Amino acid sequence: MELLPQLLIAGVVIGSIYALAALGFVLIYKSSRVINFAHGQIIATGAFIAFALTQRGVNFWIAGLIAMLTTFLLGMLIERVFLRRMVGEPIISVIMVTIGLSSVIDGLLHLTPYGAGTFSFERPALLTGQGIELFGLPLSKTQIAGVLMALGLLGAFTYFFNKSTLGITMRAVADDQMAAMSVGTSVERVFALAWAAAGLTAAAAGVILGLMSGLTLGGLAGIGLKVFPVVILGGLDSVIGAIVGGMLIGILENLSAGYLDGIVPGGGTREVFPFIVLIIVLLIRPYGLFGTKEIERV
Amino acid sequence: MTLSSPQPVPTPPPRAAPGTDDLTVNNVEVVYHDIIQVLRGVSLTVRAGQVTSLLGTNGAGKTTTLRAISGLLKPENGKIREGTITFGGKTLSAIGGTEVVKAGVVQVPEGRRVFKHLSVEENLRAGAILGRGDWHADLERIYTYFPKLPALRHKQAGYTSGGEQQMIAIGRALMAHPRVLLLDEPSLGLAPLLVAEIFDNVRRINREEGLSVLVVEQNANIALRNSDYGYVMENGRIVMEGLSAQLASNPDVKEFYLGVTEGGARKSFKDVKSYKRRKRWM
Amino acid sequence: QKTVTLPWSGAITGPTSDAGASYGAGVEDYCKYANAQKMLPGITLNCVTRDDQYNNANTQRNYEDFVGNLNAPVFLGYATGGALQLKSVIQETKIPTLTASYHIGIVDAPDNTYTFLPVSSYSENIVALLEYVAKKERGAKVALIVNPSPFGRDPVVDARKAAERLGLKITDVQEVGGNNLDNTALLKRLESQGAKYIINQNTAGPVANILKDAKRLGLLGKMQFMGAHYTGGEDLTKLAGDAAKDFIWATSYYLYDEGNQPGIQLVKKIGAQYKRGADTIRSVHYTSGMMAAAIAIEAMKRAGANPDAAGVYRGLISMNGSKAFNPGFAVGPVTFSAKDHIGAESLRLLQADATGNFKAITGAQRSAMFQLVHPMK
Amino acid sequence: MSQHQRSQLEVQGVTLTFGGLNALTDVSLVVPPGEVVSIIGPNGAGKTSLLNCISGFYHPTRGRITFGAYDLSRAAPNVVTGYGIARAFQNLELFRGLSVVENLLLARHTHLRYGLLDSLVFYGRASRQEAENRAYVERIIDFMELEEHRSHPVGTLAYGIQKRVEVARALTLSPQLLLLDEPMAGMNVEEKEDMVRFILDIQREQGVTVVLIEHDMGVVMDISDRVYVLDFGQLIAGGRPEEVSADPRVIEAYTGVAEAGPHSAEQAVGA
Amino acid sequence: MPASRFTQTGNYRTRYRQDQTIFATYSEQLSLIVLLALLLLLPLILPKTLLRDVNMIMIYAVAVIGLNITTGYTGLINIGQAAFMGVGAYATALAATRLNLPFFLAIPIGGLAGALVGTFVGLPSLRLKYLYLAVATLAFQIIFEWGVGHTPLLAQGGAISLPQVQVFGVKATFFNHNFVWYYLILPVLVVMALLWRNVLRTKHGRSLIAVRDNDRAAAAMGINPGTAKITAFMIGSFYAGIAGGLFAYFQKAVVIEDYGLHISIQLLAMAIVGGLGSLPGSFLGPLFIVALDRVVGNTSNWIGSQNLFPAGVDAATALRPLSFGLAIVLFLMFEPRGLANWWRLGRLYFKKWPYKF
């Protein structure tokens, strides 16, 4: 019976991509308590920038870096123009702004040649050819690169938030903006930085996704929604939670596709099963697996 | 009660002309939401190296005054409409909160507002201005002032007691190496022993580091005892000022802020002046 | 000179607009071309193509406008959902309707007097693929992968019936929608069931992802992937690249590369005339749009000087026997009758080569089995 | 406001644990009806936690709390409120976006006895009771001298005023037992006098029992019928004010000096 | 009482009961009557296709009032309102086709079904807060769509046609469909709005707002926050269910696409653009979004026909998400209280007219 280990491995692979995509959510949430519905669109933007560059002959890796840099700046710009005014507004309004933004970016991407239709990357030399096989499951080099990239970035950000002064400052801002200002923290700069970092990770996720499944606006942007159960399951403000949540959702999806689908007529249970588990987990742990419990002392 | 009554405002004792290290608030008017005027021409000076206290009734505008100085009005939708605030050659009223902190003026907010989800040590680190100085050394310095804190360094600040939170808040502010510390009701909700301890510490830091302090207090007793100079605020105006000892002997201050009768005896709360109100309770 | 409205409502923008935009362009261009050619003597066509963003309420609104205000004698539709929702209204208003969705339920009872499919249904596509499988390998194991929507689920019932009669074993029916980033689990399970033929009813995107994963897992040689009309074509090769190799596709249309076909020559000519981009002209959806418009206009022509709805209906159901209509876009003639509401039932199976070009592996044929499992009343 | 049958609050051997930390250890005390009972003790001693246990926000790990015939140990906050126990919070738990009037109207919730259907049609019962309660609320506003703030959003009021709204709101519940958690924090002496007067009026004229947490020893000593002292979650003293203030353990843990009559060292002004 | 009750500029009420009235001054009452008369005559003035839009706006308004009840007044973010509409629509369809009930019974059944399911879905709100709850509603939306697709009774998401209705002997046909339904939807909307307006001035309405603002304090007021939240979900999804039932008949058939996630998002956008937690906003939001959609639809048709942009650039497709997104974003940035605030300011202006201040 080698199906189970294979399903688990495949779950981990896709899960680490989810985790990477989720990281951007968490970065923003952790510092500003904003949930970014436009994250999928930023992921798509990053992927298409990289793609457009490779189309013009730029080396794949350089194109990827430039894309990350661009979305870094884009994140900053979005914060500056749209989110900064929303500081102090109710959470639902801020969420809705990001929903609006997702729509705006969608529209803007439709103004490029990449809005409709489907494209795929010219695979760089490093990622072509035979990957490795685990428990009889062949994994492509792209997948392996994706997992490594995801784990690397996630590790770096975990360290950053727990140990660096800037990371602590970012958490402080999320905790109490006014108090953070009172000690001279520029809340604006912290937000801008969070958005920028989220943008950067989004491009990374976008490029990997693009390599794995091709580039369509709908597909890339759709990840923004997919990542939702991931961050909620892991706990919205936890980088570790993003990793674990991503892996769990990836594995759950695969287990349900591997076993449940055979039982349920029509199948397609991978679309709903993670959500059902998510609700059950939330009922037991209302702040997700690793989320910070609100301190409520009356 | 208003103190701006017939009672003549005592002439302030002679003081030297303000130096550049004095924080001066000059005729400041503040409005919230563009319509609610709260400060109506407030002027005061925080002398370099001195502890200055600011007393006043609820809603007089004390917190607002501190916010005006520290640049924290904006998030509350407030504005300085008139007047200037200067310190160390800089016009604080013209710069943002971050710059004010860099200029050396740091506020400890009302109600302490520690970062609840951060550990005590992280709270302190969050106070360090980014990229300035060695936070390790500063941490040790804070721990010498508040020896209770090291034991708590990894505890979540949200679960520490009121007094500990006040120490964390002050310590956090000190991490930025301020030259003027603005304290908003540090005694709020603290047990008597702790109030004394906090003020002892403030006094000590003031002496050892030459730190100027502006403290807003409701506990006029302890504030006047631990300050050099004092102001009394009513309805958005400074209505009285003087050396702390002088203020403490002012009959009005005695009655309304210190709760001492003419004769110097403490009034009992039991026989409070019910006569002042119409009783209409049922 | 009389003006008659030829209206189309479909997804020029929004979901599936990559297909819809080309389809709408085909309708519009052919309609204009008909005007330029004076195909309908004494009649000028008012060519209206309107976006409904794949939203049923918008489709209904457009329908009400076309029929209620513009007096259109025919309605060209697009999506499955919109068409199904409109059935009772179409029946009530007696407006002959042709849609881009080849969902068999559209022409099934009830309320099916005025609904027509231009070409063979998705169900027929699938059944034809099953017949092909049965011929190649008796008793083969087949799995179906369908889109999680009425559009995808539509052929499942007929496919099961046909498989049973053909002696094939359907091991599994799975729903897979967009964003299927990783199909390892699905494919591994199908493999473990021993399914050798995987038939898809979907759009090109999800199919391409499945193919790519199958390639990585080394399953392409072991499994034969196949699909109905909306799974294949250039969209698929663009997405799946070399993983699309050997994919078998069922469709009724001629492809752009078959330049010798009169229909395709017309597509090229009209496309050039109305300055369409290369991608649009190459798209099979552009051809399909033209086909729908051509059928409608032919029906009007047969209705004579006064092409009202009843006339168009009569024109449509007269298309059989020697009077069948053959515009050359599809591989067989369009035949309708009062009972037969499916136009060009002929279809071919095509297979992708290494460069992603689809080459016919069968001639034009009808699925005999389909008529057995889904007799039309 | 009717005089209900008067219930006694009894806390019996209550222990409250937060993941290993004992916020309260075996605390027992009684609050007889009609008295003003103060609870004092250093910060973090567990005073608020005790109040939370009484009002249903926390549930004791061990022990029992009863109010007359009611068992409060496991009751939810809204249920406890229904038993005639009202509470003013230490850290301002107001409806910050609502005006003072609206805040107080909310406190009438349990006194409005009509159903959702009455609400939907808003005729008869609903309409009549709403008008009566509005009148009641206005009387409280009058009594607590909040007229000038009545229609301001409470979030914009100064801290001290908010504290008063907090007490007013608790009062609007027409409780038998009023739990006040540091209602005078952030007030100067004159304002404290006002608050004391409100509290004494409530207690004397309504027969409302008051449990008061307060750090100002002057207030506590002057108005309490009985004082309990908590330290590190343990009850270290209890009794009449003058007994408690003389207790050396209390002096060591809390006040630091003997409360010798009206002239405390705390109150003396050092120059 | 001032001399004129028409131009009352201040509060001259002498009894608390007067404070409860919704339409206090004569001018307000008068304008209400004029408005109602206008609404009753509207179908005679309006072109047919616009009448259809008005009907859609009114149906959405019912759903948006419901969404406001959960999200606006109670603060429970609900990304599944379209699914609740769907529950109502399917229940109505089943009642009408399987039980052969007339529409005036089938639609309330839709409402009740919505309320029932809403109550159940609301249960997690007893434990979950903020975004965690929002995701529970999102999960419901997804499970709903999936579930319908797997239920043969519901045609697996394909169409369930509804019978034609007959009112006072008038049969709704294709040509008078919008006309007939206008007079059916309008009273439903008015009644639903008034009912909620009533609830708002009572303890039930206040307790929802209290829970939104501070649920701990609400508990201290004797309000059971759990009950309040569940009640909010129940009422909110009752409104959604009614809207779904109306929509089912109005669309003549129920298909799953009409109740998808994007509709939930659109309903949220309507609620926010209108002004969260505002009754007038619940009308203005749908009005604005539908109108915007029309304008943009026409513009993008025009752009599409002009060939203004190079091939591959799909400006027509771009326009709609761009304008929809920008409308939401700009509203939130510059008028976070939504159109309702303009409405309020406008009314204030007329109340005080001719005095500027």
Ligand SMILES: Nc1ncnc2c1ncn2[C@@H]1O[C@H](COP(=O)(O)OP(=O)(O)OP(=O)(O)O)[C@@H](O)[C@H]1O
């Ligand atoms: N954000 C705000 N918006 C509107 N008004 C405000 C705001 N903040 C304070 N005010 C008003 O300004 C006045 C002064 O408030 P402030 O907080 O400065 O008083 P304070 O002297 O600090 O009182 P306390 O001793 O109670 O803290 C009050 O009337 C208050 O209502």
Ligand SMILES: Nc1ncnc2c1ncn2[C@@H]1O[C@H](COP(=O)(O)OP(=O)(O)OP(=O)(O)O)[C@@H](O)[C@H]1O
């Ligand atoms: N929800 C909670 N979770 C964990 N610990 C808690 C919680 N609430 C209170 N505590 C802890 O219980 C102890 C008692 O706190 P409590 O607030 O009751 O003290 P207090 O006597 O009211 O102090 P203060 O005078 O500062 O208000 C403290 O150590 C506190 O950290």
Ligand SMILES: CC(C)C[C@H](N)C(=O)O
């Ligand atoms: C492009 C289409 C007409 C097919 C589409 N997926 C449908 O609704 O059936």
Ligand SMILES: [Mg+2]
């Ligand atoms: Mg203050």
Ligand SMILES: [Mg+2]
């Ligand atoms: Mg306390």
